[in-house]
Amino acid sequence: MSERKPAGRPVRVALLGCGTVGTEVVRLLHEQADDLTARVGAPVELVGVAVRRPNKHREVPAELLTTDAAGLIDSDVDVVVEVIGGIEPARTLLLAALRAGKSVVTANKALLAEHGGELFEAADASGADLYFEAAVAGAIPLLRPLRESLAGDRITRVMGIVNGTTNFILSAMDGTGASYAETLEEATQLGYAEADPTADVDGFDAAAKAAILASLAFHTRVTAADVHREGIASVTAADVAAARELGRAVKLLAICEREVDETGGEAVSVRVHPAMIPRSHPLAGVNGAFNAVFVEAEAAGQLMFYGQGAGGAPTASAVLGDLVAVARNRVVGGRGPRESAYADLSVRPMGQTPTRYHVSLDVADRSGVLAQVAAVFAEHDVSIAVVRQQGRGEDASLVVVTHSAQDSALQSTVDKIAGLPVVREVVSVMRVEGEES
Amino acid sequence: MSERKPAGRPVRVALLGCGTVGTEVVRLLHEQADDLTARVGAPVELVGVAVRRPNKHREVPAELLTTDAAGLIDSDVDVVVEVIGGIEPARTLLLAALRAGKSVVTANKALLAEHGGELFEAADASGADLYFEAAVAGAIPLLRPLRESLAGDRITRVMGIVNGTTNFILSAMDGTGASYAETLEEATQLGYAEADPTADVDGFDAAAKAAILASLAFHTRVTAADVHREGIASVTAADVAAARELGRAVKLLAICEREVDETGGEAVSVRVHPAMIPRSHPLAGVNGAFNAVFVEAEAAGQLMFYGQGAGGAPTASAVLGDLVAVARNRVVGGRGPRESAYADLSVRPMGQTPTRYHVSLDVADRSGVLAQVAAVFAEHDVSIAVVRQQGRGEDASLVVVTHSAQDSALQSTVDKIAGLPVVREVVSVMRVEGEES
Numbered sequence: 001m002s003e004r005k006p007a008g009r010p011v012r013v014a015l016l017g018c019g020t021v022g023t024e025v026v027r028l029l030h031e032q033a034d035d036l037t038a039r040v041g042a043p044v045e046l047v048g049v050a051v052r053r054p055n056k057h058r059e060v061p062a063e064l065l066t067t068d069a070a071g072l073i074d075s076d077v078d079v080v081v082e083v084i085g086g087i088e089p090a091r092t093l094l095l096a097a098l099r100a101g102k103s104v105v106t107a108n109k110a111l112l113a114e115h116g117g118e119l120f121e122a123a124d125a126s127g128a129d130l131y132f133e134a135a136v137a138g139a140i141p142l143l144r145p146l147r148e149s150l151a152g153d154r155i156t157r158v159m160g161i162v163n164g165t166t167n168f169i170l171s172a173m174d175g176t177g178a179s180y181a182e183t184l185e186e187a188t189q190l191g192y193a194e195a196d197p198t199a200d201v202d203g204f205d206a207a208a209k210a211a212i213l214a215s216l217a218f219h220t221r222v223t224a225a226d227v228h229r230e231g232i233a234s235v236t237a238a239d240v241a242a243a244r245e246l247g248r249a250v251k252l253l254a255i256c257e258r259e260v261d262e263t264g265g266e267a268v269s270v271r272v273h274p275a276m277i278p279r280s281h282p283l284a285g286v287n288g289a290f291n292a293v294f295v296e297a298e299a300a301g302q303l304m305f306y307g308q309g310a311g312g313a314p315t316a317s318a319v320l321g322d323l324v325a326v327a328r329n330r331v332v333g334g335r336g337p338r339e340s341a342y343a344d345l346s347v348r349p350m351g352q353t354p355t356r357y358h359v360s361l362d363v364a365d366r367s368g369v370l371a372q373v374a375a376v377f378a379e380h381d382v383s384i385a386v387v388r389q390q391g392r393g394e395d396a397s398l399v400v401v402t403h404s405a406q407d408s409a410l411q412s413t414v415d416k417i418a419g420l421p422v423v424r425e426v427v428s429v430m431r432v433e434g435e436e437s
Numbered sequence: 438m439s440e441r442k443p444a445g446r447p448v449r450v451a452l453l454g455c456g457t458v459g460t461e462v463v464r465l466l467h468e469q470a471d472d473l474t475a476r477v478g479a480p481v482e483l484v485g486v487a488v489r490r491p492n493k494h495r496e497v498p499a500e501l502l503t504t505d506a507a508g509l510i511d512s513d514v515d516v517v518v519e520v521i522g523g524i525e526p527a528r529t530l531l532l533a534a535l536r537a538g539k540s541v542v543t544a545n546k547a548l549l550a551e552h553g554g555e556l557f558e559a560a561d562a563s564g565a566d567l568y569f570e571a572a573v574a575g576a577i578p579l580l581r582p583l584r585e586s587l588a589g590d591r592i593t594r595v596m597g598i599v600n601g602t603t604n605f606i607l608s609a610m611d612g613t614g615a616s617y618a619e620t621l622e623e624a625t626q627l628g629y630a631e632a633d634p635t636a637d638v639d640g641f642d643a644a645a646k647a648a649i650l651a652s653l654a655f656h657t658r659v660t661a662a663d664v665h666r667e668g669i670a671s672v673t674a675a676d677v678a679a680a681r682e683l684g685r686a687v688k689l690l691a692i693c694e695r696e697v698d699e700t701g702g703e704a705v706s707v708r709v710h711p712a713m714i715p716r717s718h719p720l721a722g723v724n725g726a727f728n729a730v731f732v733e734a735e736a737a738g739q740l741m742f743y744g745q746g747a748g749g750a751p752t753a754s755a756v757l758g759d760l761v762a763v764a765r766n767r768v769v770g771g772r773g774p775r776e777s778a779y780a781d782l783s784v785r786p787m788g789q790t791p792t793r794y795h796v797s798l799d800v801a802d803r804s805g806v807l808a809q810v811a812a813v814f815a816e817h818d819v820s821i822a823v824v825r826q827q828g829r830g831e832d833a834s835l836v837v838v839t840h841s842a843q844d845s846a847l848q849s850t851v852d853k854i855a856g857l858p859v860v861r862e863v864v865s866v867m868r869v870e871g872e873e874s
Contacts (some may be wrong), residue, residue: 039779039781152754302744302745303576306740324589332772
């Protein structure tokens with residue numbers, strides 16, 4: 001049996017922020033102190049917690065609390081853990097920490113997706129570690145597998161449900177048939193949506209995560225601004241019902257794909273939008289506040305990672321895992337992986353990205369209608385995979401699912417069809433993912 | 438953008454073995470040479486491949502082939518990749534490599550499960566890396582998450598399907614209703630089972646993986662001999678049918694649990710056996726040759742990892758991921774995680790492990806039978822969760838599912854019930870997992 005080795009000099013940790021996640025980090029550092037010492041090879045000592053209102057944090061020993069985050073970073077600390085969120089002051093504080101050679105563990109997806117490059121450069125210049133497993137998909141070990149386990153493979157696709165709030169809303173709409181507005185109100189009352197749900201429902205949160213995932217998967221710097229983003233506010237009960245009828249479910253997906261163009265040149269597409277996926281797809285069964293991410297790589301094939309994507313304890317678990325890694329690097333020497341952006345692939349605009357559409361129409365029920373609609377698809381070079389027409393009195397319901405085509409061509413097709421006199425209403429338009437094209 | 442830095446001295450790699458996995462490793466090293474150089478920070482150069490019969494490996498450049506594995510290790514190489522499998526000569530060769538300070542990447546579960554301690558000690562003594570992601574669940578990143586991502590959490594349970602052959606057979610039995618013998622024969626013809634299927638169907642392969650998983654999850658040295666092992670050869674069509682009737686599926690599970698006894702003392706149970714799980718459980722949907730592992734940790738909650746558990750390319754993907762990590766450690770300095778066995782928990786015998794049983798009986802259809810059977814359960818202090826009795830002429834079918842009790846008590850209960858004159862036949866006895874006890 002290996003023996004407990006005498007522990008070295010403590011690793012001194014500063015915590016920035018003490019909300020839901022920070023409180024759990026403090027608790028776990030305290031409760032698991034002995035285990036952490038054994039795993040790191042030295043005690044992990046929390047030496048300060050920077051907060052805005054010290055009198056609001058009775059759960060933290062008073063002598064650890066400070067309002068001076070910059071001063072705390074400047075003091076004798078080895079590792080800075082940031083769970084404040086948002087761009088400033090987190091950006092300035094973490095740059096100061098990294099420039100001073102202190103390792104950083106952060107859960108800040110927005111900061112990484114906007115200023116990741118700057119942070120990595122500061123880390124590289126000083127040789128400090130920058131870890132951020134908690135920034136995407138909470139407790140699910142996802143970034144470390146992408147960054148390390150699959151480092152010898154060629155990742156072709158990452159597709160996942162990475163926002164719990166929108167997944168809760170879409171799951172509930174699917175279950176009840178209720179409208180988006182009603183369901184959002186219920187989610188807010190239950191605490192699954194924030195008072196201002198914009199970051200979640202408009203896809204900003206998922207887009208930041210998609211940027212981080214794409215950067216790691218494709219060794220290319222991708223920022224939030226590169227990500228095509230559509231939220232769920234325009235998903236209607238009719239969309240959800242149309243999906244059900246075809247054995248599909250509507251999910252807000254973050255999709256990162258490696259694409260090869262006609263000349264053999266490579267590019268990536270990174271996007272967040274609602275899409276229909278077959279109910280038999282593993283992601284279709286991911287309900288409520290859970291997250292799941294599908295990864296496809298040339299040699300590894302298909303992989304899936306599933307778990308709780310948010311919440312204090314799950315996110316703190318990811319933070320602590322990173323903290324053990326960077327603390328261990330301090331104790332035994334060495335560094336974790338740096339930024340790997342050598343591939344430097346271009347990000348393809350959404351219009352040029354190949355996608356598939358599901359279009360559900362109310363049309364006049366008379367001869368020649370299908371021919372008119374089909375002609376518009378043909379005109380735009382969009383090939384049709386599935387057609388279902390069903391008469392009901394004067395009207396008919398017409399559902400078309402396309403093969404893969406350029407998103408811009410699909411968009412133009414739908415615009416033109418909406419203007420046809422025989423089309424009474426465009427009931428639902430949604431992209432289709434997760435099946436053979 | 439980060440720039441390609443000038444690459445350092447090549448990392449020199451020796452490959453031991455060149456079967457299905459080794460051939461894929463050679464191919465990937467060649468095809469992805471530029472990417473690997475960028476990711477490692479230096480070229481990764483394959484300098485030799487040790488095989489038994491060099492004339493059988495036309496896919497490898499002849500000048501790389503040698504029959505002298507020990508000489509190859511002894512030459513100027515930095516990393517040794519072992520995909521021979523089995524105990525000897527792999528053990529002797531890897532010990533020599535580690536003692537000489539060469540990093541080792543291995544896919545050898547049997548060797549790690551039996552002699553892991555010895556290998557880790559050699560690695561620690563020389564400061565070499567020992568990585569083995571490919572040893573469990575093929576391409577699924579599982580060991581790195583357990584070893585690193587969850588290093589700040591307390592893992593309570595690991596439960597998974599880690600053998601593709603047995604999962605293929607059980608999935609097929611569930612689909613067709615056929616017997617074990619018929620299905621094994623079909624699996625052999627299709628190439629899903631080896632000519633000698635013992636290692637798979639008797640659970641040796643899964644037990645080795647369970648030992649490795651338990652060691653990492655509980656920071657305790659667990660060997661294959663510590664694992665309670667039952668294979669699938671005794672699973673009958675009646676067992677599978679009984680499971681179906683109750684909305685369950687039969688799976689061969691590897692289960693590693695942290696347990697707290699009456700005195701608050703901790704121990705672990707590590708076991709491999711067939712069990713019924715509810716069809717709604719995520720593992721129930723894992724069919725064919727796929728693997729999936731469920732991990733529960735105190736802060737992270739439930740996580741699931743899913744993917745291809747075997748095959749040349751998937752396993753090679755895991756080997757290459759490890760190779761990038763150890764090569765990078767060579768280039769930038771530093772070491773990966775060492776063995777962490779400080780917790781040194783005892784492994785509880787199967788008899789003392791709490792489990793639940795499903796028992797399906799053919800009994801005489803007359804009054805008092807249920808009372809007699811129930812009395813035997815009560816006598817052994819086993820509490821009953823579900824009873825279903827259904828008459829059919831002179832006989833009746835009686836199904837009992839118990840609450841959680843000590844496995845030895847459950848075993849004795851079944852033995853005694855089998856001897857009751859009113860019991861015509863014990864149709865099926867199987868443990869139940871994956872639901873509240």
